[in-house]
Amino acid sequence: MPRRKKEPEEVQKKTRKRPEKKLDVEELLEEYLDEVVDGLRLSNLGLPRDMYYEILREPFFGAVGEVKTKPKARTIINRLNNVKRDLFDYIAVRITRELDHLNKEQLDFAAQYVNRGIVEVASKLYREAIRLNATENLEFLRSTWRLNGINSPVSCPKCGFNSVMPDGICMVCGKEVSESEIKRQLNIISKLRELKIEDPEAYREIVSSNYFYYVDNRIIPPSRVKHEEGRLRFEIVLTKRDREELEGLSS
Numbered sequence: 001m002p003r004r005k006k007e008p009e010e011v012q013k014k015t016r017k018r019p020e021k022k023l024d025v026e027e028l029l030e031e032y033l034d035e036v037v038d039g040l041r042l043s044n045l046g047l048p049r050d051m052y053y054e055i056l057r058e059p060f061f062g063a064v065g066e067v068k069t070k071p072k073a074r075t076i077i078n079r080l081n082n083v084k085r086d087l088f089d090y091i092a093v094r095i096t097r098e099l100d101h102l103n104k105e106q107l108d109f110a111a112q113y114v115n116r117g118i119v120e121v122a123s124k125l126y127r128e129a130i131r132l133n134a135t136e137n138l139e140f141l142r143s144t145w146r147l148n149g150i151n152s153p154v155s156c157p158k159c160g161f162n163s164v165m166p167d168g169i170c171m172v173c174g175k176e177v178s179e180s181e182i183k184r185q186l187n188i189i190s191k192l193r194e195l196k197i198e199d200p201e202a203y204r205e206i207v208s209s210n211y212f213y214y215v216d217n218r219i220i221p222p223s224r225v226k227h228e229e230g231r232l233r234f235e236i237v238l239t240k241r242d243r244e245e246l247e248g249l250s251s
């Protein structure tokens with residue numbers, strides 16, 4: 001059955017009523033990608049184009065925002081530059097996570113710009129820095145770890161990061177650090193001697209129970225430890241030798 005032919009007027013009405021065309025942000029990124037990569041000075045990372053696209057997709061969408069008219073590439077680049085610190089931290093994490101190996105330029109970038117993402121990528125960046133014999137990057141990473149990592153009072157004898165966790169394992173290089181090394185670094189004998197004078201009751205409890213906790217630079221007897229979340233709590237057991245040393249020095 002032949003369909004009723006639309007009147008010209010009706011067609012026109014329909015055209016006028018059409019929903020406003022939404023800006024296609026995917027298309028826009030495709031168009032602006034090279035300019036954005038250059039504008040943010042990311043071209044020396046030498047990533048494949050589709051990787052730049054994937055990594056920049058979310059930040060780019062955020063920078064474009066809810067607009068109906070097409071923004072200029074420069075406007076978007078400026079917005080991204082305004083959040084450079086977080087953006088580059090994010091890019092540093094992504095490239096470290098997604099590339100099997102980093103070249104020197106990529107490692108330099110990641111080491112320089114990783115910030116809050118350090119916990120996630122320190123281990124791989126350490127391995128890559130060792131592989132590329134890039135000790136200058138390691139120095140930088142160690143200080144970023146101190147600021148934004150899980151800063152431990154015990155530093156690792158192998159990698160030099162302050163990253164030995166209460167289980168004795170280094171979070172960055174995986175080394176198992178001995179209890180005696182942990183005790184030496186925490187300086188427990190002299191701290192216990194101080195405690196004996198400052199808080200004899202706590203000291204007596206530790207000597208009789210034979211263990212204590214070390215939290216936030218303080219020695220805490222078992223009965224007083226609070227199970228605080230997010231704190232590094234080292235459980236220290238006194239050996240016969242520790243006790244002898246304590247008694248010898250304190251008598």
Ligand SMILES: [Zn+2]
Pocket residue numbers: 156157158159160161163170171172173174175
């Ligand atoms: Zn280590």
